[in-house]
Amino acid sequence: MGQAVNKNYYTVGEYVALEQESNVKHEYIDGVIYNMSGGTPAHSLIANNIGSELRRAMRNKPCRAYNSDLALAISESQYVYPDASVICGPLLSYLPNTNAASNPLVIVEVFSPSTKGYDKRKKFSLYRQIPSFREYVQISPDGALVEVFTKVENDLWRIASYWKLTDVVRLESVDAEIPMSEIYLGVDVQEDPE
Numbered sequence: 001m002g003q004a005v006n007k008n009y010y011t012v013g014e015y016v017a018l019e020q021e022s023n024v025k026h027e028y029i030d031g032v033i034y035n036m037s038g039g040t041p042a043h044s045l046i047a048n049n050i051g052s053e054l055r056r057a058m059r060n061k062p063c064r065a066y067n068s069d070l071a072l073a074i075s076e077s078q079y080v081y082p083d084a085s086v087i088c089g090p091l092l093s094y095l096p097n098t099n100a101a102s103n104p105l106v107i108v109e110v111f112s113p114s115t116k117g118y119d120k121r122k123k124f125s126l127y128r129q130i131p132s133f134r135e136y137v138q139i140s141p142d143g144a145l146v147e148v149f150t151k152v153e154n155d156l157w158r159i160a161s162y163w164k165l166t167d168v169v170r171l172e173s174v175d176a177e178i179p180m181s182e183i184y185l186g187v188d189v190q191e192d193p194e
Contacts, residue, residue: 001017005125008029008032008161009031009032009054010028010031010032010033011031012028012076012077012096013081013096015028015033016020016096016097018033019071021095024036025068025069025071025081027079027080027081028077028078028079028080029077029078029079029080029126030077030078031077036081037112037114037115039110039112040112040141042141042142042187042189043110043111043112043141044108045066045185045186045187046139046141046183046184046187047067047083047084047108048067048177049064049182049183049184049185049186049187050083050084050110050137050139050178050183051066051067051083051084052182053177053178053179053182053183054084054086054106054178055106057164057171057174057176057177057178058086058174058176061088061174061175062088062089063086063087063088063089063105063174064086064087064088064091065084065085065086066084066085066086066087066101067083067084068081068082068083068084069081070085070099070100070101070166071097071099071100071101072085072100072101072102072104072107072127072130072134073093073094073097073100073101073102074126074127074129074130075094075129076094076095078126078129079097079100080123080126082104082107082108082109082123083109083110083139084107084108085101085104085106085107085108086104086106086174087101087103087104087105088105088174089103091103102130102132103131103132103171104130104132104133105132105133105134105135105174106134106135106136106137106171106173106174107127107133107134107136107137108136108139109123109136109137109138109139110139110141111139111140111142112141113183119138120138124136124149128155129169130158133151134150134151134156134172134173135148135149135150135151135171135172135173135174136148136149137171138171139183141187141189142189143163143172143189143190143191144162144163144164144165144180144184144189144191145161145162145163146161146162146163146167146169146180147159147160147161147162148160148162148171149169150172150173151173155188157180162180163191164179164180164191165180165181165184165189165191166181167179167180168180169183
């Protein structure tokens, strides 16, 4: 997570106005606006790769893959930007921020050194508040490691870890399979030893 913007408290309306005028993205959590930090070349390439693979996997399905430009609405007072997301059916939102989706099924985060802990714990906790949310994909840019958290029921989640470039990542909620080799295409990574 980036640094908080100078003012102590912003209304949702002030946040939406700021986002419409800004060249950079901001996350908004209960009145506090945070600047989004930039990523590494590996982070950017992996995010692009997973987005392309999600788009390919959603062909002929009533679902769409979105990149990091789509904000997600955790609630009417919390907005964040994942690296990718999948929404099935029409995009739903809260007023006044109709550009932020409130109904993601799959959310993807590619870790950055400065946000890894936030993405793994706090952001996952926030995402779990979204009723439609079913799968969380966490991707490491430092080594071949993808972890998929799949909602089993209520607050019970199952984890699947993939660490070989020959593995195929399975996303049950959208019936998709994505080769690890495609996620890490063009990225110099090592497989985690077993």
